Amino acid sequence: MIIPRFYLFILASVAFIGIWFLSYKPFLYQQLSVSQSTDGGRSLPLNHSLPPLEAAGNETLGFQKILILSTGPSWRTRGLLAAAHLTGLQITIPPQPPIDEAIVDAFGQLGGDDDDEEHPPHGATIAWLAHLDLIKHAIQLDLETVLIIEDDVDWDVSIRHQMVRIASAIRNLTHTEQRDQSSHPTPYGHDWDLLWIGHCGEFWNEDFETVSFEDRSACPKAQYSGWARNYLSHLPDHHRSIYWSFNPVCSFAYALSRKGMRNVLRVAGGGRGEAFDVKVMQACKAKALRCISVVPEVVHQYFPAASYGVNSLVDIGxxxxxxxxxxxxxxxxxxxxxxxESARCNALWGKTCLR
Structure with missing residues (x-):
């Protein structure tokens, strides 16, 4: 029987993804012993001794573990570790497995040569694969929840207080108090796949079901930077707003539930798109993932002084x-x-650095 070339391509793509998925595990387990961590490399159990909402202000912000996406020690990780120490966060920086150029090229071209098919550029492909690898690592650790943070980011010195209020708003949005029958309730409930707490902008309109609360640590609208500033102008000032995600971009920081980890691999594990964050955003928008956005964001990218012309690793790639x-x-x-109130800048220079 002659098999059409189209089906051969599909079979080859599936085989590639399967081999790539399975090949990661041995390397990861061999390298875990050299993870850089502020908690000694321990996998923290869920803390059930605190009431659910208060646990959102603990050393891992109510998640079982905070994992950092990083290629290794640099100015990025040194500043991040300083910020974590200042704010009392326990973070782990697992070693990132090497990604062969052949894998990068193959993953970037999944979907074929159709002119209508989007393909990520080289640097974005490397970042995409790195995010998938870290999510698989979290699955291998058998985590209930995980917060994934990129290594060049920053947060407010009050983030542990911020997250308690955010957890309460998320539980209100998902009506968790009324129907959470779990014997081990989490600060954020269970009715979500992904919590997008660090991004570079999100859309909003008045039709969205939104839970807002006053937060004097939220960036005022007049000082907010980025493409989403116009949408933020329609929300109350000095407030934090929580709603089902519509168009968040940039994967600075996002939390995943146990089912969310698997669902993200399902929707983004096959490539075919502009970038990892865009692919996930599209799945959130299509309701293929249950995603919740925090606006203004509580985690954002830190930029070295502009006069030095430092590019991101994605841009360099x-x-x-x-x-x-x-x-x-x-x-x-x-x-x-x-x-x-930048934690990174306060830790390193004793002052904030809002641009």
């Missing part, structure tokens, strides 16, 4: 200049958009 050696700019304070 896409062909941008590598830029100066980190010894030239690491000691000079940069800036963080939309975070009033």
């Amino acid at each position: 896409n062909g941008e200049a590598v830029g100066p050696d980190e010894t030239e700019f690491e000691s000079v304070m940069g800036s963080t958009d939309n975070i009033l």
Whole structure:
């Protein structure tokens, strides 16, 4: 029997994804012993001694573990560890497995050569695979919940207080108090796949079911930067708003439930899109994932001083200049958009750095 070329391509794509998925596990378990961590590498159990909402203010913000997406020690991780120490967060930086160029090229071209098919550029493909690898790591650790954070980000010095209020709003949005029959309730309930707490913008309109609360640590509208500023202007100032995700972009920080980890692998594990965050956003928008956005965000990217022209690893992977050696700019304070009291800058320079 002659099998059409189209079906051969589909079979080859499925085989590639399966081999890539399975091949990651042995390397990961061999390397776990060298994970950099502020908690000694322990996998923290869910803390059931605290009331559910109060647990959102613990050392892991109410999640079982905080995992950092990182290629290794650099100015990014040193500043992140300083911020974590200042705010009392326990984070773990697992080693990122090497990603062969052949895998990058193959993953980036999944879907074929159809002109209508979007493919991620090289740097975005590497980042996409790294996110998937870290999610698989969380599954292998058998976690109920995990918070994944990119290593060049920043948050407010009051993040542990912020997350308690956010947890309460999420439980209200999902009506968790009325129907949560779990013997081990979590701060955020169970009726979600992904909590998008760190992004570079989100859409909003008055038709969205929204839970808002006053939060003086939220970035004022007049100081908010980014493409979503116009949408934020329709929300009350000095408030935090929680609603079902519609168009969040940038994967600075997101939490996943146990089922959410598997669901993200299902919708994003086959590539075929502009970037990891865009693929996940589209799944949230289509209700293929149950996603909740926090606006304004509580985690945002930190930028080294602009005069040094430092590019992100994704931009470098896409062909941008590598830029100066980190010894030239690491000691000079940069800036963080939309975070009033930067933990990173306060830890390193004793002051905030809102751009």
